[in-house]
Amino acid sequence: MIPFELAEPKSLTEAIKLLAPDDAMVRPIAGGTALMLMMKAGVFHPTRLVSLGKIEKKYSGIAAGKDGLRIGAMTTLSALEQSLDMKKLAPVITRTLRTLSNVRVRNVATVGGALAHADPHMDLPPVLIALGASMSIAGPSGERELAVEDLFTGYYETVLQKNELIAEVRVPSQDGTRAAYMKVTTGSADDWPALGVAVALQSDGNAVKSARVVVSAATSKAMRLPGAEAALAGQRIDDKILARAGEAAANEADFIADVRGSVSYKRELLRVYIGRAVRAALESGAH
Amino acid sequence: MTARTIHFTLNGAPVTADIKPHHNLVELLQTHFGLTGARESCGQGLCGCCTVLVDGRAVSGCLFLAVRIDGTEVVTIEGLDAGGKLNPMQEAFVETGAFQCGYCTPGFILMANQLLDAHPDPDDDQIRHYLSGNLCRCAAYPQIIDAVKLAAKKRKTIAA
Numbered sequence: 001m002i003p004f005e006l007a008e009p010k011s012l013t014e015a016i017k018l019l020a021p022d023d024a025m026v027r028p029i030a031g032g033t034a035l036m037l038m039m040k041a042g043v044f045h046p047t048r049l050v051s052l053g054k055i056e057k058k059y060s061g062i063a064a065g066k067d068g069l070r071i072g073a074m075t076t077l078s079a080l081e082q083s084l085d086m087k088k089l090a091p092v093i094t095r096t097l098r099t100l101s102n103v104r105v106r107n108v109a110t111v112g113g114a115l116a117h118a119d120p121h122m123d124l125p126p127v128l129i130a131l132g133a134s135m136s137i138a139g140p141s142g143e144r145e146l147a148v149e150d151l152f153t154g155y156y157e158t159v160l161q162k163n164e165l166i167a168e169v170r171v172p173s174q175d176g177t178r179a180a181y182m183k184v185t186t187g188s189a190d191d192w193p194a195l196g197v198a199v200a201l202q203s204d205g206n207a208v209k210s211a212r213v214v215v216s217a218a219t220s221k222a223m224r225l226p227g228a229e230a231a232l233a234g235q236r237i238d239d240k241i242l243a244r245a246g247e248a249a250a251n252e253a254d255f256i257a258d259v260r261g262s263v264s265y266k267r268e269l270l271r272v273y274i275g276r277a278v279r280a281a282l283e284s285g286a287h
Numbered sequence: 288m289t290a291r292t293i294h295f296t297l298n299g300a301p302v303t304a305d306i307k308p309h310h311n312l313v314e315l316l317q318t319h320f321g322l323t324g325a326r327e328s329c330g331q332g333l334c335g336c337c338t339v340l341v342d343g344r345a346v347s348g349c350l351f352l353a354v355r356i357d358g359t360e361v362v363t364i365e366g367l368d369a370g371g372k373l374n375p376m377q378e379a380f381v382e383t384g385a386f387q388c389g390y391c392t393p394g395f396i397l398m399a400n401q402l403l404d405a406h407p408d409p410d411d412d413q414i415r416h417y418l419s420g421n422l423c424r425c426a427a428y429p430q431i432i433d434a435v436k437l438a439a440k441k442r443k444t445i446a447a
Contacts, residue, residue: 001309001311002309003307003308003309004308004309005289005308006308006309006352006354008354029352032350032351032352032355033332033347033350036311036349036350036351036352037331037332037350039309040330040331040349049308051352051354051355053355078344098416101332101420102332102333102335102419102420102421103345103398103401103416103417103420104332104335104338104345104346104347104398104420105332105347105350105420107344107345107346108346108347108350108351189419190333190419190420
């Protein structure tokens with residue numbers, strides 16, 4: 001790798017001061033599993049990295065409260081996977097993490113990094129969006145709240161300023177939610193997916209009151225599909241309703257082609273997988 | 288760029304190294320300590336040949352900045368046969384013939400040890416789950432799974 005400077009601040013506030021609002025070559029690094037790949041591939045040449053590994057311990061941990069879970073941004077994906085609080089609140093997250101990369105990567109990669117990196121193929125963002133998660137974002141003038149669904153603007157792009165850091169992720173209570181995440185890997189089973197679909201339903205048996213449906217990987221960013229959500233809301237689920245929701249999703253998603261599939265292939269995948277994900281959510285049992 | 292000094296425990300012994308910020312853990316082990324058991328193969332965290340245990344948890348050495356080792360306990364394959372006796376997992380790999388060329392073997396053994404630490408009596412699904420991020424191009428997978436089960440038995444016998 002190309003040499004760079006490394007800063008290791010002891011606090012989040014100090015880390016923010018070391019970041020540069022106008023310099024894209026100065027970047028924060030958490031677990032580093034994604035950035036290391038980009039640096040080794042020669043597509044990212046930082047002049048300075050600000051390591052978050054030594055900031056306050058309170059940013060690595062999961063706290064359960066009345067209104068849900070607060071997850072420090074430096075919490076590793078393994079810690080989240082093994083958290084009994086997480087499994088109780090939203091078992092869909094636990095299930096999703098089991099097929100996210102491999103144990104070694106999950107031991108190092110962080111929740112904040114999995115969001116800030118904004119690679120549309122990542123598994124956690126669509127699930128967090130479906131569950132209505134939000135973030136606390138720290139910057140030079142304090143903290144602000146942002147819904148995860150409002151974070152992404154495009155491939156590797158977010159609304160975060162270059163001197164802002166995700167401090168905490170909040171997953172609200174999921175009383176009665178039934179949720180599922182499905183991904184389609186067209187290479188090996190643990191390859192990046194060609195499609196990810198996350199669904200979170202409020203339902204009474206087969207009757208769906210409301211739905212949050214999120215697509216990832218087939219698009220340039222993880223995003224909700226309001227047409228598919230509307231096709232499901234207030235309906236008793238059967239093949240006809242699922243076909244209608246799949247059709248709406250296929251028409252509204254903005255697909256991108258890559259080595260894992262063409263636009264037409266991904267459109268067909270989504271058309272089919274909306275139904276499969278909804279059925280998986282209904283069968284998963286309420287949270 | 289400025290070198291810095293890090294202190295950590297390597298296979299049980301306290302050590303110090305002067306490193307550059309852009310060096311990864313595999314480079315650190317190979318160039319400063321002559322340890323070649325962790326080797327970079329795919330370079331992307333997929334194959335597991337660079338597996339190292341940091342504070343008891345398996346990491347991909349090729350994707351891990353060496354500076355982050357400061358203050359930790361590092362175990363490599365070279366540290367498993369303390370006192371000249373093979374670790375139960377190493378014995379089990381030998382006894383079941385769980386390798387051909389052996390290039391991936393250190394990574395499999397370290398990863399499988401983390402598995403047994405978490406799940407002392409793993410079923411096939413747990414074994415496959417933990418080892419899904421380790422690739423054996425000789426395809427010794429059936430024997431590797433046998434080896435993990437044998438090692439689980441050996442560890443129980445030792446503990447009993």
